[in-house]
Amino acid sequence: MGNCLCKWESSIYRVSSNPKSDSSKEQPKVKREDSKLPSNPEEVEDLRGGDSAANPLIAFTFEELKTITANFRQDRLLGGGGFGNVYKGFITEDLREGLQIQPLPVAVKVHDGDNSYQGHREWLAEVIFLGQLSHPNLVKLIGYCCEDDHRVLIYEYMARGSVENNLFSRVLLPLPWSTRMKIALGAAKGLAFLHEADKPVIYRDFKTSNILLDLDYNAKLSDFGLAKDGPEGDKSHVSTRIMGTYGYAAPEYIMTGHLSPRSDVYSFGVVLLELLTGRKSLDKSRPAREQNLTDWALPLLKEKKKLDNLVDPRLQGDFPTKAFHKAAMLAYHCLNRNPKARPLMRDIVDSLDPLQISAHPFPTEKTVITVSTEAGAYLFVADMDDCSEYIGVNYGKRCMQLLIS
Template identity: 50%
Template sequence: MGNCFRKNLQDPNQPDGVNEFKVSHQQNVSVSLQVMNLSVPSNKQKGVDEIQISHPPKKSKSPLQEMNSPVPSFAQTEKLWQEEIYGEYGVSKMNMKDEVVHAYICKCFCYDILKEATNKFSKKNLLGEGGFGDVYKGWIDYCTMSAAKPGAGTPIAVKRLRKEGAQGCEEWLNELTFLGKLSHPNVVKLTGHCCEGNHRILVYEFMAKGSLEAHLSREGKTELNWSRRIKIAVESARGLEYLHNAVRPVIHRDLKSSNILLDSGFNAKLSDFGLAKLGPQGDKTHISTRTLGTPGYFAPEYIGTGHLTFKTDVYSFGVVLLEILSGLSAVKIHSNGVARDLAKWARPYLSNKQEVINRVIDKRLGNDFQMEEAYEFAEIILPCLASSPKSRPTMTEVVHALEQLEKKVLKKKNNKQITVSKEHKTSIQIEQYKRSNRFCLVCNRIQSCDRM
């Protein structure tokens, strides 16, 4: 069964979702790391919870891209990943308990179990194609840690790494590491992984409504009414704010509508952390890195200099908000081959209320919004798309502004529902009164009509 182990390593006394635990003995840490195929340098001092990482000289090309093996071993990937992720930032110390935490909260699956759970990775189970792998729907019985029949057990999303090259393995480990440490209602939950032979697989909670992009790109009637769009914007912003304000802040680096997933209640969660990076620390203002991501969401300074900051994410999120408002994609290729950048096209209109209504807002919304609300949403988007990073707000400021807008939308929605409810109740009372008083509909009189 390969590297499968069925025993849950999480402390039974610790609630689900908790990603902090105490390490009382160095021996326990060593065992956990052996399960993950990681290695711990020997240390004779007791109570030491930090390890030093030495970094080789920085290379212009990712070391994983230079490997001959199409799918490097877990140990190879982990070693080179440390150089790629930590070396660029000058971070020389890592907390040991952070490095082994996913051995406790992230289950390790056998390849055969995941293969059976997805009906041999059937095309009928294909949910979508990610940056480095395809995503399939499957079913797992978490009590027995075995595959379940379709419709039984717990539905899961299984992302399988393609075998074309080594770059995907770097992203696979990157996502495993980051999602193994992150716990927030608006960040998708990683429930397991597989590292067996050449197979690299990640297992997530299943998001029944798919991606935000899929809903926005559908023609005709949409399930995304105005209040749902504002809700999705608020929850996505909260997820990104959590990343930026974490103890060890994270830059998502590939924020886009296809990486925002929706559950059955249209609750939004950020996904796909394959390109995520630790944010600058200390007196550093940015991270110098390769320009990776998706066209249409790139901040101008990131394209020009390769400087990555939290404000890079803010720009990308501004584009997502613009997609939510307009229902248009970040980049559209016209029939003549010319590409239209949504942010550049819409920016001049966002400061004009009439232009927002006439040109920008999604026509599928009809009259399902207030003009003032739409313009306030546009006012939140505009500074996020500022050319200068210093002119963009923080995600905390964005969250606050969106929450205020959501309160107004919900208040008007509730008032409307109350009014409709009162009108309905009044009509019922009139009918009851007519029946109880023998009201004649012909003569419009009570009781005294001869026709009664």
């Protein structure tokens, strides 16, 4: 992919837990004739260049979006953020004659209409990046609307919403260990794909609210508004103005503006900590020393005996201890203050893959003996020290008599 963002450098604002509020204070509003940003679908496709044919996107009219969302009805509202509101919609066969798309649910993200240069630039970044990239762990962009003052993005619908909502919800059931590791692996694969693309991409805003889940809890990265082309050749980083979300951004990026793929690795470490602890990266409702997750967790991560203090109590002990320790150590390495000491995303994927709990809970390399009785079948595991790894909880010697039928 080309250096699509080189003409529209990010404007400065402080890394914050509320990027929208900061950017609105410091972003001057720029008239469209001075912004050099596209004002219609033809100009968008010109900027996309030859990639349009390889990854076609549908340019929707605003009237079509009204039809898709039932005129942006309030009961279709899925949520909102720094960009604007997101609505659930349905594309049907009769929407437009000749439209080659099957009926499907979609998520329609509408620009909030402040017409800021930064908002339009982020909208364009998503169109270009997601219009060029395709991967099972990236949300699929179906189309966009660039008409008058309307800037809208149309994505595939992700039925379970964000990881943030699922992990920290007080209404939904706590995410089990296996689901948390599945999410971590899927998100890691998405980042690894970006970092290893022909033209490397730095995501720059990796956090739980930007990871979406489908019905099967498959994780997909969304919101590419802050994504940036990564360094090429012998370069180790790109220099850019600081943008992102406080609590997730790498310390060297905040201090120097030097952005590299290892900046994403740091953010991944924060999200992995959130999955392990059930705590938010920044939580002002907690005691002062525990409000910043990494500041609280790093001293505990340094000592194996203290790792159990990190466990999300909502797991209620239902997790494999050794796997938890391995995941905690992985998070520790991702959060290294020295970016060069952090692992690559491909290595993180390799580390997380063995932590997945398969449909068959007993690894084939372990000795398992099945004894049939009138009451059913019992399993005897040769290595009792690892028994808790197989069934998710430490039942001690009771797992020698685990009734399975």
